[in-house]
Amino acid sequence: MKTDLKSIIERVIADFEFSTGEKADANQVIEALIGAFSGANHAIYRYIDNRLNQMFPALADEDWLKIWASITKTPRLDNEAIDSWRKRINAALAGRNRFGRTEDLIAWGLLYDDVTFVYVQSNTPENGITTLVLGSNDILSDARKSTLLDEISENMHEGTFLMLKQSEPQPVNFEITADAQYRQLIESALSKFIKNTNGEADAQITIAKIHAQIESVTDVYTLHQPAQKITAQNSKHLVLGVITWQ
Structure with a gap:
């Protein structure tokens, strides 16, 4: 059932004309009463919709998020965006067990x-x-x-x-021979690749995978360094270091 004001007015008019056999627009007083009644119904529907939304943190407004935060012990952090706060509240509810x-x-x-x-x-x-x-x-x-x-x-x-x-950064340095036109693309590919290797202890990048990244750009190159796989040290994550071009 539609709850927008136009649909409510149409239903009230239809009910009135069916039950009385008269046209609603034949009398200005009747028209005014129908408008007032429809407006009141619309306000009630909006109130109900709003209350229902507050039952779910994903839909709740900021005032109700404060209530959910109190329930889940998830206070808003300084300068935290509301979407980030909402996500943490939802996770707190989902993760109570x-x-x-x-x-x-x-x-x-x-x-x-x-x-x-x-x-x-x-x-x-x-x-x-x-x-x-x-x-x-x-x-x-x-x-x-x-x-x-x-x-x-x-x-x-x-x-x-x-x-x-x-985690502290552990730079991975490279020495590569490649045409100048490919260098920026190679650097971008290596940076993205190295970033995606992080997220677990002892993250590694192998020489074969380095070659695969460069070859996604060009197959005319020489990789001089590194010459063996790189492993993240304790409590460190790999980042792109310096690329020396030849």
Whole structure:
């Protein structure tokens, strides 16, 4: 059933004319009463729709998100966009039965806009220690790390101590011979490839995969360095370093 004002007016007019056998537009008073009645019904429908929306964080307005945040213990962060806040509230509702599995920790970490990848370095709740490594395009302040630590820790096994580390960049340098017209495209392909390798401990890039990226641009080149696979060191993530062109 349509609940827009035009549809409501049409239904009221049809009901009136069917029950009375008279035309609604034959009397200005009747027209006015139909308009007022239809307007009141429309307002009621809008109110009901609004109340129903507030029952779901995905549809709730900002005032009701504050209520959901109180229920889920998900306060809004400083300068946090409403969509990011809404996403964390939804995740808190969906994850109320989670207890700190590896996949849960990754999901919780990725809820934040300033976290680009997450991996669990060690997850041994039986020993009371879990170490989570976060990757970010920016250096996270101590205050920001503390906030993340507190919020993620709320979901952990009782008695488990969560350690939070920020991954540090580990540059991968290249030495390549290639025509100048292909260099920017090669650099872009390598940068994207290396970025996509992160997200797990001991991320690696092999020489074969490096060749595959360059060959997606041109097959006329020589790769001088690196000469062997690159593995991310402890609590580090791989980033494109310096490309020396020959």
